[in-house]
Amino acid sequence: MRKAFLILVLAALNAHAVDCVRATFDYFASQYMTDQLNLYILPGNMLPDSLHQRHHSQVYTIKYHWTGNHLDSLAFSQSCLDKGSKVTVVPNWKIDSTKVGKLKKYTWTFPPENTDMDFTVYRGKDSVDIVTGSRDESTHHTFYIKNDTIHELNNWIPGNRIIYRDLKNENKCYRANGQEKKFENGSVLKVGEEIYTTYEYETRGDFLIQKIFEPDRNRYVKPPGPCEGGDEYTTIYYRKKKK
Numbered sequence: 434m435r436k437a438f439l440i441l442v443l444a445a446l447n448a449h450a451v452d453c454v455r456a457t458f459d460y461f462a463s464q465y466m467t468d469q470l471n472l473y474i475l476p477g478n479m480l481p482d483s484l485h486q487r488h489h490s491q492v493y494t495i496k497y498h499w500t501g502n503h504l505d506s507l508a509f510s511q512s513c514l515d516k517g518s519k520v521t522v523v524p525n526w527k528i529d530s531t532k533v534g535k536l537k538k539y540t541w542t543f544p545p546e547n548t549d550m551d552f553t554v555y556r557g558k559d560s561v562d563i564v565t566g567s568r569d570e571s572t573h574h575t576f577y578i579k580n581d582t583i584h585e586l587n588n589w590i591p592g593n594r595i596i597y598r599d600l601k602n603e604n605k606c607y608r609a610n611g612q613e614k615k616f617e618n619g620s621v622l623k624v625g626e627e628i629y630t631t632y633e634y635e636t637r638g639d640f641l642i643q644k645i646f647e648p649d650r651n652r653y654v655k656p657p658g659p660c661e662g663g664d665e666y667t668t669i670y671y672r673k674k675k676k
Contacts (some may be wrong), residue, residue: 489663
């Protein structure tokens with residue numbers, strides 16, 4: 434009886450576990466950042482409901498307003514100490530999608546005065562390639578899943594980072610450089626000398642909560658003001674899609 438009870442408990446715990454590799458990949462595959470904030474959004478498995486970010490004494494918040502899968506507007510606010518500002522952003526970009534082989538191609542087009550912001554996204558089940566710039570000088574920021582690890586490549590700022598799962602907690606992942614570490618059971622993880630970012634997930638009712646921690650890598654450099662520098666903490670709430 435006790436063994437059966439333990440099996441039921443473990444099953445219940447696993448039901449609430451989140452595969453951080455898949456969840457983090459969907460985060461990169463559906464939300465494209467500008468100025469460290471998620472403004473350019475494609476609907477993924479979860480729709481972002483709200484975001485809260487703290488960077489030293491600077492605080493950012495975003496509330497997303499959706500009609501179905503269409504993003505109507507974003508209520509954006511930022512504050513530092515006793516000063517703050519609020520603004521509502523109505524999307525002024527157009528997104529066209531076409532099928533290219535097994536990939537979905539999304540073309541983001543902005544008004545004529547902002548055509549230099551246009552970009553293209555090639556998205557597959559286990560890969561996403563974000564392309565900016567002209568055809569001759571294009572920049573590729575690519576993420577793909579291989580061997581249960583997210584590989585991150587960038588040809589503009591040369592880098593080869595990876596995102597791998599915590600061996601003891603599948604709700605948690607780490608972003609580090611591209612060095613390998615092999616374990617006795619034959620598994621391979623990419624482990625860097627420095628962890629750049631930690632992603633952690635939990636479910637609460639109809640919400641998936643993503644917590645992102647980015648340690649201050651310039652902690653020995655005096656920040657230019659009271660709202661700069663320090664660690665970054667970001668929490669994003671996602672609401673499940675209605676069927």
